[in-house]
Amino acid sequence: AQTVTQSQPEMSVQEAETVTLSCTYDTSESDYYLFWYKQPPSRQMILVIRQEAYKQQNATENRFSVNFQKAAKSFSLKISDSQLGDAAMYFCAHPPPVQNFVFGPGTRLSVLP
Amino acid sequence: DGGITQSPKYLFRKEGQNVTLSCEQNLNHDAMYWYRQDPGQGLRLIYYSQIVNDFQKGDIAEGYSVSREKKESFPLTVTSAQKNPTAFYLCASSGREGNEQFFGPGTRLTVL
Numbered sequence: 001a002q003t004v005t006q007s008q009p010e011m012s013v014q015e016a017e018t019v020t021l022s023c024t025y026d027t028s029e030s031d032y033y034l035f036w037y038k039q040p041p042s043r044q045m046i047l048v049i050r051q052e053a054y055k056q057q058n059a060t061e062n063r064f065s066v067n068f069q070k071a072a073k074s075f076s077l078k079i080s081d082s083q084l085g086d087a088a089m090y091f092c093a094h095p096p097p098v099q100n101f102v103f104g105p106g107t108r109l110s111v112l113p
Numbered sequence: 114d115g116g117i118t119q120s121p122k123y124l125f126r127k128e129g130q131n132v133t134l135s136c137e138q139n140l141n142h143d144a145m146y147w148y149r150q151d152p153g154q155g156l157r158l159i160y161y162s163q164i165v166n167d168f169q170k171g172d173i174a175e176g177y178s179v180s181r182e183k184k185e186s187f188p189l190t191v192t193s194a195q196k197n198p199t200a201f202y203l204c205a206s207s208g209r210e211g212n213e214q215f216f217g218p219g220t221r222l223t224v225l
Contacts, residue, residue: 035213043150043201045216091155093214101146101214105155 004094006104013082014112020067021077021107023092029053033095034068034075039106040088048090051075079109087111115140119204119217126198126224134189134220136204145187146205146214149173156203162187191222198224 003026013019025034036048051059051068058066063083067076079086092104117138126132138145144163148156158171162181176195181187187206191198201221205214 033212043219045203045205045214047213047215050213101156101158103156108153 004092004102004104006090006092006107008107009105010108010110012110012112013079013086015082015084017082018078018080019082019109021079021090021092021109023075023077023104025073025075025092025094025102025104027073027094027096029096034066035093035095035101036064036066036075036077037091037093037103038086038088039091040085045091049077082111084111084113117204117206117215117217119202119220121220122218124220124222126222128224129193131193132191132198132222134191134202134204134222136187136189136217137185138187138204138206138215138217139185140206140208140215141184142206142208142215143184144207145181146207147171147177147179147187147189148203148205150201150203150219159189159202198222 005024032053034051038046038048049059049061049064051066058068063080065078089106089108091106093101095101120135146161147159150156157173159177160179162168165184168179168181178190201219203219204217207214
């Protein structure tokens, strides 16, 4: 069975600082996708960043970047220059071949002014 | 504007009543999904459908039913057999394999 683990239930970061959220996953596939989603207090799920496993280069979207370690099955999210609006639940997700996603349990990020 | 709509945003029902949650998408996506989210927890898959007139059970399908008569629509019925139906329900859709899922705004169901 596919599993996704987020070992940090809660994290906090000072505004303008950098924070890294951890995610590990289990898969037997060689080519696959990984995602980070953000769920703010509105509860709308928002895609933050996507990584394709066959790409060597780590994905980057503005202040958000990933550290993808395929051999270690690790997919961490780095948020630079943290802003108050980054406060949310963050979910790591991995779709098995049949398209349904497996989501991690989430990390609640607080941003301190 | 393309997107996913869910209605209603809030829903209250008495115990023992069936209730149907609406999910519509105009993204021309083949696949659609229903998730349940309990307070402070992640998303658990209830049902998913990869094509019209076909759907599969997810991890927590007991007490729920779905239909997929049109590509755009994937309604979820919460039946009286669901022991603890109070939760936040999210609908999603996706296109090609591996593409991200797009989510609706969710429905908060409270059973009194």
